[in-house]
Structure formats: C-alpha cells, structure tokens
Amino acid sequence: MKNHSKIDFQTKCVHSGIDEYEYGSVVPPIYQTSTFKFKSAQHGASLFAGEERGYIYTRMLNPTIEAMENAIAELEGGHKALGCGSGMAAVHTIFGALTQTGDHVVCSSAVYGPTTTLLNTIMKKFGVETTFVDTAKTDEVKKAIKPNTKVVYVETPGNPTLCISDLKEISDIAHQHKAMVVVDNTFMSPALQNPIALGADVVMHSLTKFLNGHADVVGGIIVVKDEQTYQHFRKTLNQLGGVIDPFNAFLVHRGLKTLAIRMERHCESAQVIAEWLEKHPLIKWIRYPGLKSHPHFNIGQKQHKGPGGMITLELKGGLEAGRVMMDSVNLFQLAVSLGGVESLIQHPASMTHFSMGKEARLAGGITEGLVRISVGIENVKDLIADLEQALEKVKIAQNKQHELHV
Numbered sequence: 001m002k003n004h005s006k007i008d009f010q011t012k013c014v015h016s017g018i019d020e021y022e023y024g025s026v027v028p029p030i031y032q033t034s035t036f037k038f039k040s041a042q043h044g045a046s047l048f049a050g051e052e053r054g055y056i057y058t059r060m061l062n063p064t065i066e067a068m069e070n071a072i073a074e075l076e077g078g079h080k081a082l083g084c085g086s087g088m089a090a091v092h093t094i095f096g097a098l099t100q101t102g103d104h105v106v107c108s109s110a111v112y113g114p115t116t117t118l119l120n121t122i123m124k125k126f127g128v129e130t131t132f133v134d135t136a137k138t139d140e141v142k143k144a145i146k147p148n149t150k151v152v153y154v155e156t157p158g159n160p161t162l163c164i165s166d167l168k169e170i171s172d173i174a175h176q177h178k179a180m181v182v183v184d185n186t187f188m189s190p191a192l193q194n195p196i197a198l199g200a201d202v203v204m205h206s207l208t209k210f211l212n213g214h215a216d217v218v219g220g221i222i223v224v225k226d227e228q229t230y231q232h233f234r235k236t237l238n239q240l241g242g243v244i245d246p247f248n249a250f251l252v253h254r255g256l257k258t259l260a261i262r263m264e265r266h267c268e269s270a271q272v273i274a275e276w277l278e279k280h281p282l283i284k285w286i287r288y289p290g291l292k293s294h295p296h297f298n299i300g301q302k303q304h305k306g307p308g309g310m311i312t313l314e315l316k317g318g319l320e321a322g323r324v325m326m327d328s329v330n331l332f333q334l335a336v337s338l339g340g341v342e343s344l345i346q347h348p349a350s351m352t353h354f355s356m357g358k359e360a361r362l363a364g365g366i367t368e369g370l371v372r373i374s375v376g377i378e379n380v381k382d383l384i385a386d387l388e389q390a391l392e393k394v395k396i397a398q399n400k401q402h403e404l405h406v
C-alpha cells in the first residue's frame with residue numbers, strides 16, 4: 001500500500017499487501033503453482049545468484065504468499081514477514097535460525113504446550129537448553145539469563161493461563177545481555193498489541209487463530225525488524241521447508257481485512273462474558289485481561305489496546321464440573337484452537353497442553369480443572385444464555401452427587 005504512514009490500522013487491514021494486479025483484479029490472484037518458468041537459462045541463473053529479483057519455486061517465494069507476508073509485516077510494524085505452514089513450523093524455524101548447540105533459551109513457563117515440548121525434546125536433542133520461568137515476573141527473567149542465552153521467548157498473554165509479561169522491561173533486560181526477544185503474539189493479534197514497538201526483535205503468530213479468523217486454515221508467520229535477519233530466516237525456512245501453501249495464504253490475507261472489526265467484537269463480548277462469569281456462584285476463579293481482578297491487569301493496560309477474546313476459569317468442583325460444562329454447551333463448540341468467529345471451549349490439561357506432562361503444566365500454573373474459552377463474534381446474549389444453561393446443568397449434576405452422598 002502506498003502512502004500508508006498516516007492511515008489507521010482498520011484501513012491498513014483492508015489495504016495492506018495489496019498491489020496492482022493483472023486484469024485489474026482488486027485482490028491478489030492465487031498463484032497455485034509449485035514452480036515458475038524462467039525466460040532463459042541466463043534468467044534462471046541470475047535469479048538463483050540473487051542478481052535479479054523474481055520467483056523461482058514456491059518453497060522459496062511465491063507472490064500470493066508474499067502479499068500476505070507484506071500485509072502482516074505492515075500491520076505488526078515490522079520490516080518483512082515469512083509465512084509458515086503452521087504456528088509450530090514458525091516456532092521451529094525461529095529456534096532453527098537463532099540457536100545452535102551450546103546455546104540457552106529463556107522461555108515463559110505458560111506457553112502453548114507443543115512449544116514447551118519442542119524446546120524440551122527436539123531443541124534439547126540438538127544441545128539447546130531452556131530455562132522456563134514465569135515471565136510475568138521480570139526479575140525471574142533477569143535471574144535466568146546466562147552468558148550463552150541467545151533467545152528470550154515470551155508468550156503474552158500466555159496460553160492458557162493468560163499471564164501477562166512486560167515486553168518493554170523484558171526487552172531491555174534481554175538486550176543488555178545481547179539476547180534476542182521473540183514474542184508469540186497469537187492471543188492479541190497486531191490489532192491489540194505490537195511487540196516490535198515495545199522492543200521485541202521477532203514476532204510470531206499462529207495464523208490459524210485471530211489473523212485468519214475463520215477456523216479453516218493452519219498457518220504461521222514470523223515478522224522481523226531488518227533485512228539481515230529476514231535473509232537469515234528466509235534461508236532457514238527454505239531449508240526446514242515449513243512454508244505455507246498459496247491458497248492458505250490467500251485465505252489468511254482475506255481474513256486480515258476484517259481483523260480490526262473482529263477484534264473489536266471479540267474484546268467487547270469477552271469483557272461482558274467475563275464480568276458475568278465473575279459474579280456466577282459456580283466460578284472458583286476466572287482470568288481475563290480486561291478484569292481488574294487479573295493479577296497483571298496494570299501491565300496489560302500499558303501494552304495492549306484491548307484485552308482480547310480469551311478467558312480461562314475453573315469451576316467449583318474442578319475438572320468434573322468443567323467436564324459437565326463442556327459437555328452441556330450448545331453454541332460454544334467443544335474444540336481446541338481459538339480466535340475464530342465461532343466460540344470454542346476446551347480443557348488444556350487433557351487437550352492442548354497434554355503433551356507437556358502434568359509437572360510442567362502445574363509449574364506453568366495450568367491446573368487440572370482449568371477450562372479455556374475462545375469468545376467468537378456471535379451475539380453476546382446468545383453466548384451468555386448458552387453458558388447459563390450449561391452452568392445450570394453443572395448445578396443439577398452437583399446436587400445429584402450431593403444427594404447420593406447423604
């Protein structure tokens with residue numbers, strides 16, 4: 001997009017990454033091709049030698065993917081971006097690019113389960129050690145940094161505990177020790193939080209979530225700040241091979257156009273639902289970045305523009321009560337993932353964070369009874385009515401249990 005510096009985020013969502021296309025097409029054409037024909041042997045050779053810019057092979061670069069990458073780089077305030085086949089392909093590419101045997105990583109203890117598992121298995125196998133700390137406590141980050149720490153990896157708000165870490169403070173500390181700060185911004189999206197503006201070096205997202213927003217794509221993205229890092233990451237991604245498909249990139253680019261208005265609705269509805277749940281007699285505890293009772297409410301207020309669409313809670317009666325709730329909802333769908341237009345509910349300890357093991361889960365604050373909700377864009381009254389009838393069923397089940405025991 002030309003002359004974009006003064007344009008509002010909502011307008012950028014519609015226009016970013018869009019260029020002039022053949023036949024006057026207003027959306028990027030889908031170049032569903034694995035390879036690109038050279039004009040001559042000399043042309044092919046000069047493309048490979050980097051003497052000329054152009055497309056060679058889709059694992060290396062593809063115009064449909066590039067349009068989506070440019071759009072997200074612009075929305076995040078980064079230099080360039082790299083589209084990956086999944087959020088996890090992005091995480092793997094990041095550690096592949098930034099670490100080598102003998103290096104050390106400091107990582108939030110509450111992160112998406114497979115990120116923990118990747119660090120504890122594959123990265124460990126290649127000699128990269130990780131210290132997991134509660135990054136909401138900046139002092140713990142400071143203490144964990146060693147002379148060989150290359151990356152401080154922060155997910156904020158963390159999945160699923162919604163812990164909020166101070167990105168500016170963490171970036172200052174990491175940079176004093178020459179470590180790079182990588183932020184998983186999936187739960188916020190660039191509509192609500194821009195880690196690069198707060199000091200981060202690299203931002204990643206699972207595109208599968210809010211950025212695409214329609215639960216029909218698996219993808220990931222890495223946003224970087226400068227050309228040198230971009231070239232290094234591009235080489236790594238080309239070698240590891242975890243690129244996104246052009247059609248999925250097209251769908252993500254389409255989803256981006258409504259990102260700003262979707263995020264507005266996610267935030268509005270989640271706030272209303274969280275306030276309603278907080279007062280419900282069956283709630284043991286609830287965490288939502290928009291509630292004043294959130295332990296890191298003030299950090300959130302400093303660094304995000306809205307509290308997002310994710311809520312976690314535990315019912316009185318723990319896992320058993322949570323299971324009845326999950327089995328009783330009608331509009332909320334019992335499914336993993338998040339950030340789509342439809343509301344979802346799931347149980348991290350037995351689903352998304354199962355692979356971490358109980359010990360690591362509890363260390364990260366992921367209790368066995370924790371239930372995670374992704375608030376979609378349906379009418380909030382319908383969503384509350386659905387939760388109300390599900391909680392009524394929990395009450396009936398608990399009363400029955402009580403009668404059996406007296």
Ligand SMILES: Cc1ncc(COP(=O)(O)O)c(C=O)c1O
Binds near residue numbers: 112155186205207220
């Ligand atoms: C915060 C976060 N990061 C990364 C991922 C991994 O993304 P993907 O499932 O697209 O590989 C997820 C998936 O749920 C996630 O929630």
